[in-house]
Amino acid sequence: MRVGYDVAVLGGRMTRWTWAVMVACMAGAGCAWEWVGAVAAPAPAVAAPVSLSAVQTHTLTGGDFDMASLGGKAVLFVNVASKCGYTPQYAGLQSLYERYRERGLEIVGVPCNQFAGQEPGSAEQIADFCQRNYGVTFPILEKQDVNGAQRSALYRFLVDSEVGAGANVKWNFEKFVVDRAGRVVARFPSGTAPDDAALLAAVDKALSATVTGATAPVP
Numbered sequence: 001m002r003v004g005y006d007v008a009v010l011g012g013r014m015t016r017w018t019w020a021v022m023v024a025c026m027a028g029a030g031c032a033w034e035w036v037g038a039v040a041a042p043a044p045a046v047a048a049p050v051s052l053s054a055v056q057t058h059t060l061t062g063g064d065f066d067m068a069s070l071g072g073k074a075v076l077f078v079n080v081a082s083k084c085g086y087t088p089q090y091a092g093l094q095s096l097y098e099r100y101r102e103r104g105l106e107i108v109g110v111p112c113n114q115f116a117g118q119e120p121g122s123a124e125q126i127a128d129f130c131q132r133n134y135g136v137t138f139p140i141l142e143k144q145d146v147n148g149a150q151r152s153a154l155y156r157f158l159v160d161s162e163v164g165a166g167a168n169v170k171w172n173f174e175k176f177v178v179d180r181a182g183r184v185v186a187r188f189p190s191g192t193a194p195d196d197a198a199l200l201a202a203v204d205k206a207l208s209a210t211v212t213g214a215t216a217p218v219p
Contacts (some may be wrong), residue, residue: 048153048160052182055153058142060111060123065141073106074206075178077158079146079169080109081119082129086173090134092194096203097138103207104180107138110154112146115172119143163187175199179206 049055052067052075059065076096081087090109097107111126113119121129123142130136144152146169151159158164158176161184170189177186177199186202193199 048156179209
């Protein structure tokens with residue numbers, strides 16, 4: 001007969017151990033114990049920041065990024081990578097930035113190496129790549145995770161929003177639009193080009209919001 005049960009271990013690194021005991025039912029055979037293995041309990045959920053201004057993050061060079069600098073602006077957040085098929089979108093993002101920044105749009109690139117290891121470089125290599133190949137002038141943050149247990153505070157805020165719906169980022173160059181009131185109002189997949197009509201409409205709508213009155217999420 002085989003019996004399995006769980007034992008909670010307090011104060012240790014593993015919070016749950018799974019054991020099984022083999023009991024020989026034949027007279028005189030005694031009992032044999034078998035260790036099946038250890039399974040770590042799921043990491044506790046970390047609450048998303050309540051607002052964009054509550055997010056703490058760093059620039060690509062390691063300094064504190066001032067989220068207050070985004071106050072009253074519409075923001076397009078993009079998880080970027082240097083070795084992806086979508087990497088040429090950097091050119092379109094820079095063009096979009098130059099076209100809209102005087103109206104109050106900020107674009108923020110977020111390097112991430114979670115998708116096929118397509119952002120393996122150091123901060124210096126990423127900065128050089130962006131400047132040398134695409135003349136990027138919009139802010140680039142430190143490399144960070146957008147999915148999983150180590151998802152950054154910024155991406156907890158974006159993904160756990162009503163628009164984000166808790167759905168994992170699927171690939172590099174997904175796009176989140178935040179309006180002037182700090183609300184996530186639109187999300188676009190990687191294949192959406194920076195000059196896509198639907199994305200431009202979402203940006204225009206985000207720019208039209210007042211700081212005290214948020215826009216409705218873009219359908």
